[in-house]
Amino acid sequence: MQETVKTPLEMLDHWVDVQGDKIYLRQPINGQYVDFTWQQVKQKAQQLAGGLRHLGLKPGDKVAILSKNCAEWFITDFALMMGGYVSVPIYPTANASTISYVIKHSEAKAVFVGKLDYWKDQEPGVGGDILRLAMPYDTMPAQYQWDALLSVGEPLTDYPYPELDSLMTLIYTSGSTGNPKGVMHSYAGFCQTAEQVGKHLNGSSDDRVLSYLPLAHITERTYIQGSSFYIGGTVSFAESLDTFVDDVKRAKPTLFLSVPRLWTVFQQNVIAKIGATKLNVLLSIPILGGIVAKKIRTELGLNHARVLGCGSAPVSPLLLQWYRRIGMNITEAWGMSENCAYATLNYPFQANKIGTVGKAGLNCDVKIGEGDELLFKSPGNMLGYYKQPEATAETFTEDGYLRTGDCASIDADGYVNITGRVKDNFKSAKGKYIAPVPIERKLAQNTNIELMCVIGSGLPHPVALIQLSDAAASADRETIRASLKETMDLVNPTLESHEILDAMVVVSEKWEIENDVLTPTLKIKRHVLEQRFNELVDGQRKAVVKWQDEL
CATH class of the missing domain: 3.30.300.30 (ANL, C-terminal domain)
Structure with missing residues (x-):
């Protein structure tokens, strides 16, 4: 255990001291960025934490966040850490019954509501007996609006850094086989993992990322938000689905993560514009092929990306080979809510390992157990499932490895090939x-x-x-x-x-x-x-x- 790991609040103070006037968060509003420096993020988080304390929330209370990604999501998360609260993110696409289940199961005392596409359908799931706090977007009715929250109490400037072994967040699984489970992560587990992501990807304060995959999902929370605490880069957000391509181009990401479905859609859009046969011919012509490939990368907004990632579901090796032809080496990775999503990845990229999900990350260990199940251990492994001690016990082996539920094989070089889910067979x-x-x-x-x-x-x-x-x-x-x-x-x-x-x-x-x-x-x-x-x-x-x- 790396006891020297710093918490996000310590890193926030560090970046305020080192580059306080540098832009940290970029929120597009009507096609124009509203920027927040590191100093401004800290100031607003202190104001918000003071507002929460004024409203009677006590350290240890659970607070839900129901919103699409935005600058205020990050600010809220910092404020919750300052106040000693436990964050409970909820997917912004969750239906009313899922929202109701998560709020009740987690015993959340308050919920932040923000950018939502279907808030009228979701509102019944929030109910009327929980304190609603609104981010500054068109969202469901709430008792307190953002500006009022920032001014209702005295800024909370005197707060302790969280204890590393204390509970930081409950990450609810996406519920592919039933009710979502609340995965408990400590500061130690999350912070060590996020720090390792930054190191593994050689991140620096010059990096730029686009945050658009749900922050309620552990991959975005660790790889994008979490790593930003440790590398000090700039995080931009997407304004809407309609503006997504423009959002990517404007952000000029150097690190970009996506999921197989979106990588497939990008590919299909390119083929629909050019035609599969014509594209094959163009890419086969020396020099011209390179020009065409660069034009495609530019049109996608990814011509500045030095790391491209793909995860969350199986992806066809042929799709990754197709992107390789246009000069885009996509790193396939594997992880899960229960291990902070940082587990295996094909980085530095190895073309001959396309089809695998890479090898174990820093301080991570994998092995094959009974029935070809992949077993995993790292500092990022969860504390357990909230209120489900029996499910927690079943998920760990006697020697502390996580039973992942994935069938896999490991080759002679340590690269992991996922062959399916145990429950899918x-x-x-x-x-x-x-x-x-x-x-x-x-x-x-x-x-x-x-x-x-x-x-x-x-x-x-x-x-x-x-x-x-x-x-x-x-x-x-x-x-x-x-x-x-x-x-x-x-x-x-x-x-x-x-x-x-x-x-x-x-x-x-x-x-x-x-x-x-x-x-x-x-x-x-x-x-x-x-x-x-x-x-x-x-x-x-x-x-x-x-x-x-x-x-």
């Missing part, structure tokens, strides 16, 4: 176990596919459910059918006999967070799709490709 009608993730990765070579999910519990053979890309969805159906059939005919011979796909079914409804198919981190809820489709697709045979409306 299902048994066919023939009694054979099938791991869907490796099959999905093979199917992902078809760029007409945006999302897919292989199901088949209790069926004779598995079936692949397909969500088409926007371009493919509006193209000629028979052309797309032939393309999908070609892919299935290429993949099936590479599978074991019990894994062979009986069919591909193109779904009618897009998979979204709102229709309960995707988690807030865009993971697919396989059990939900199995419930909705198993009976419908049963009976499809002979590697057919059908649309849902043809069944």
Whole structure:
């Protein structure tokens, strides 16, 4: 245990002393940045902490944050640390029932509400008996508005630094298999992990990042917010989905993280503009290929990025190879809420290790346990699940390793290959176990596919459910059918006999967070799709490709 690690509040004081007038946070409002220096962030956090103390909140109280990423989210988090409160982030896309569950389970005494796209739908989940505090955006009604909170009490300037072993935050899992669990992280675990991220990625105060993936998710909290405490770089935010590309270009990120779905959408947009065949030809021409590749990187707003990352769900190696052709080496990484998301990563980038999630990070240890389950240990491992001692005990081995729930193998160089989730594996009608993730990765070579999910519990053979890309969805159906059939005919011979796909079914409804198919981190809820489709697709045979409306 690295007892010398500094808390975020100590680092805030450090950067105020070293570069207090340097811009730390950049919040776009109507297309223009509103900037906050390190000194201003500290001042506002002290004012806010004083306001919370004035309102009667006591050290140790839980305080929820329900908002999209913004400068005020960071300021609120600092204020909660100053007051000795425990932060409880909630996904800004969470539905009312999830919000209600998290607030009640965590026993939050207050909730900050901020940038939200659907606050009228979410408000019933907040309820009327909890203190609501509003960030300065169009959001649900609250007892106190931001400016009033900053002035209602005396600034809290005399506060102790948090004890390293004290509880810092409750990170609720995205709930892909049931109610979310509250993952308890101490200051020691979170801070050591965030510091190691900065070191591993060679971060410095010259780095720029864009914070847009949910801060309620541990990856954004550690890699983007957490590392910023230790490297002293600049953090910009996205204004909205409609302005996202402009937000990226304006931020000029040197470190940029995304998820497989968004990397796929970026790729599909490029192909839709240029055409797959034409792009292949252009990239094959010496000199011209380099010019075209640079133009694409510039159009994406990522021409300044020295580190590109991908995580949270399986990604096709072919997608990463495609980006490599345009000069973008994407580091695949793996982590989870229970280990502060910093676990394995392919950095420094090794092209010959595409398809793995990299090797163990600094002060991290991995090994394979019973049933090929990946076991993990690091200072960032959680304290446990809040109010769930039995689940906590089941999650750790006797020697303190985290049971990750992921099936994996480790090669001779220490690189980890995730082969699926233990709980995702299902048994066919023939009694054979099938791991869907490796099959999905093979199917992902078809760029007409945006999302897919292989199901088949209790069926004779598995079936692949397909969500088409926007371009493919509006193209000629028979052309797309032939393309999908070609892919299935290429993949099936590479599978074991019990894994062979009986069919591909193109779904009618897009998979979204709102229709309960995707988690807030865009993971697919396989059990939900199995419930909705198993009976419908049963009976499809002979590697057919059908649309849902043809069944």
